[in-house]
Amino acid sequence: MDNYNPDLIFDLAAGTLPEAEARAAEASLSAEGRAELQAQRAVLAAIAAAPPAQMTDIERARLHRSVTSAVAETTRELSPVAVAARPAPARRPSRAGILVRWASAATAAAMLVGVVAVGSQLGGLGGSDDTADTIAASEVAAATSTTAAGAGGTDALSTAPEFNDNLAGAGDAATEDGAVEDSDLFGAADELLEAPPLRETQDKSDLEEVTAWLLDTRRETRLLEPVDDLTTLPCYAVAVEDDDLNIEDGFLVDYFGADGTPMQGIAYADPGTDTVEPLIRVYDFLTCEPVVASTD
Amino acid sequence: MSEDIELLDRFLGGDQEAFNELMRAHEDRVFAIALRMMRDRDAALDAAQETFLTLYRKADRFHRQSAFSTWLYRVTINTCYDQLRKQKRRRADPLPETNDPVDPRSEDELKGAELRPDLAKALADLPDDFRTAVVLSDFEGNSLDTVAAILEVPVGTVKSRLFRGRRLLAQKLGNLSTTSDPQRDEHG
Numbered sequence: 001m002d003n004y005n006p007d008l009i010f011d012l013a014a015g016t017l018p019e020a021e022a023r024a025a026e027a028s029l030s031a032e033g034r035a036e037l038q039a040q041r042a043v044l045a046a047i048a049a050a051p052p053a054q055m056t057d058i059e060r061a062r063l064h065r066s067v068t069s070a071v072a073e074t075t076r077e078l079s080p081v082a083v084a085a086r087p088a089p090a091r092r093p094s095r096a097g098i099l100v101r102w103a104s105a106a107t108a109a110a111m112l113v114g115v116v117a118v119g120s121q122l123g124g125l126g127g128s129d130d131t132a133d134t135i136a137a138s139e140v141a142a143a144t145s146t147t148a149a150g151a152g153g154t155d156a157l158s159t160a161p162e163f164n165d166n167l168a169g170a171g172d173a174a175t176e177d178g179a180v181e182d183s184d185l186f187g188a189a190d191e192l193l194e195a196p197p198l199r200e201t202q203d204k205s206d207l208e209e210v211t212a213w214l215l216d217t218r219r220e221t222r223l224l225e226p227v228d229d230l231t232t233l234p235c236y237a238v239a240v241e242d243d244d245l246n247i248e249d250g251f252l253v254d255y256f257g258a259d260g261t262p263m264q265g266i267a268y269a270d271p272g273t274d275t276v277e278p279l280i281r282v283y284d285f286l287t288c289e290p291v292v293a294s295t296d
Numbered sequence: 297m298s299e300d301i302e303l304l305d306r307f308l309g310g311d312q313e314a315f316n317e318l319m320r321a322h323e324d325r326v327f328a329i330a331l332r333m334m335r336d337r338d339a340a341l342d343a344a345q346e347t348f349l350t351l352y353r354k355a356d357r358f359h360r361q362s363a364f365s366t367w368l369y370r371v372t373i374n375t376c377y378d379q380l381r382k383q384k385r386r387r388a389d390p391l392p393e394t395n396d397p398v399d400p401r402s403e404d405e406l407k408g409a410e411l412r413p414d415l416a417k418a419l420a421d422l423p424d425d426f427r428t429a430v431v432l433s434d435f436e437g438n439s440l441d442t443v444a445a446i447l448e449v450p451v452g453t454v455k456s457r458l459f460r461g462r463r464l465l466a467q468k469l470g471n472l473s474t475t476s477d478p479q480r481d482e483h484g
Contacts, residue, residue: 010459039466040459046469047434050411053328055341063323063341067348071315246381 004033013040235288300364307355315355319348322365325436326372332431333376335420343379347372366445369438373428373446380424418468426461429454434462 008025011017017025029037055063239247300321306314326347331340350371358367411419419427432443433454444451 006459007455010455013462036463039471040462042471043462043465043469044434046412046415046465047430050415050435053331053340053435055324055327059327059337059341060323063327063344063348064319066341066345067319067352070345070349071352 003030004036006036009033009037009040012037013044238288298364301360304355304358304364315352318351322368323348325365326368329369329372329431329436330376332419332435333373333427334379335416339379339383343372343375346375346379350375362445363442366442369432370446370448373432377424414469415465418465421468422461422464426457426464429457430461430465433458 009029012022012026015022026034026037236247300318303314303318303321307318323344327340327344330343330347331337334340334343347368351368358364419430422430428447429443432438432446433440438446440451440454443454447454
């Protein structure tokens with residue numbers, strides 16, 4: 001039980017009580033209450049003595065320059081003014097669609113994994129938006145089987161593309177650099193499938209749309225199965241510990257062991273926020289290892 | 297109509313200079329909050345940059361049910377949370393490398409503007425909810441009502457977080473025994 005009233009201590013420390021009332025209240029405090037009050041006052045005094053957090057002139061100039069530069073890049077597409085002026089398109093023709101592919105990867109145990117990877121602005125790799133809504137489920141299945149059959153022993157934790165505006169750049173760079181893991185991820189265009197494009201902002205509704213698309217593919221491929229009660233899954237606690245992952249959805253994912261045995265994992269989806277991009281990460285069901293991680 | 301709202305309306309009407317004025321009006325507070333939350337000056341600048349980009353992109357999502365500054369500081373706090381999360385996921389695009397001259401303020405001056413190291417560390421070690429309440433209230437001087445509005449929690453919750461946050465700070469600074477009633481210090 002408390003030997004003092006925290007509300008009273010709070011008010012005394014804040015100095016919001018009338019003087020007479022405060023004096024009487026303070027006199028009535030237990031030893032523990034007095035110690036608490038002293039401690040709270042000491043903290044407030046230390047904070048009051050702290051210097052103000054001010055930008056230097058150079059920092060201010062950097063901030064102005066960086067914001068101005070970023071704004072200039074996005075003015076046409078992202079400003080509320082521009083959005084309002086647009087004829088309310090649900091999808092922006094200037095953006096290539098999100099590419100979804102089922103890449104494969106192997107863990108240290110050399111397992112092969114079906115990967116869900118979603119990105120946007122993959123111009124040059126993914127074709128036009130016109131095709132985004134018309135991808136046949138059979139193509140998904142074909143790409144999946146191609147991936148599963150042709151995958152090698154790449155590092156499972158190497159990379160899977162995030163929902164990332166810069167994915168095209170990453171893919172191009174990977175091609176130019178000839179990196180093995182990246183070339184696996186960004187290899188043949190026919191392994192890349194387009195999902196509905198992200199709109200001008202990446203927010204939860206975008207993920208929901210993509211998720212719906214993924215679920216549509218599941219009807220054909222049975223590759224993804226939504227999980228109602230994530231907390232019952234053995235890897236959930238592990239995924240929760242990954243504090244960069246804010247789990248809101250989960251799917252069972254079929255993948256293939258090193259010997260080709262079908263196995264199951266779980267893909268946890270983080271819808272992202274205003275500034276954190278959505279992400280799907282796949283965990284092996286048996287080991288709870290993140291067999292496919294984000295691009296770190 | 298407040299000056300902020302007037303500027304916001306001008307911005308939404310296409311006046312770019314109004315956005316610049318909004319930024320100039322709030323950049324000091326945004327940076328101060330970010331610095332206390334992130335501890336690192338570069339990270340604070342990144343967070344401030346992201347906050348104003350969010351303002352630029354999503355100003356039309358401000359529904360005017362609170363003061364504009366309340367909304368903007370909420371964006372700042374959420375951006376800081378995101379940046380802290382993102383530090384593990386990947387580095388945010390840093391502010392562009394520059395050939396800026398050496399800051400005319402001396403290193404000693406900058407150090408003098410920093411928190412006492414023990415206080416800075418104690419603050420950084422606080423659970424996010426407590427640190428946010430302490431930063432917004434005790435460092436930035438916002439009223440309980442304003443902090444409650446920024447965080448979208450009841451005033452009683454703010455008081456509780458402040459009390460417990462200060463209590464943890466006191467313990468870390470050696471001003472209070474860590475053994476007294478420890479269960480109250482649990483986060484949440």
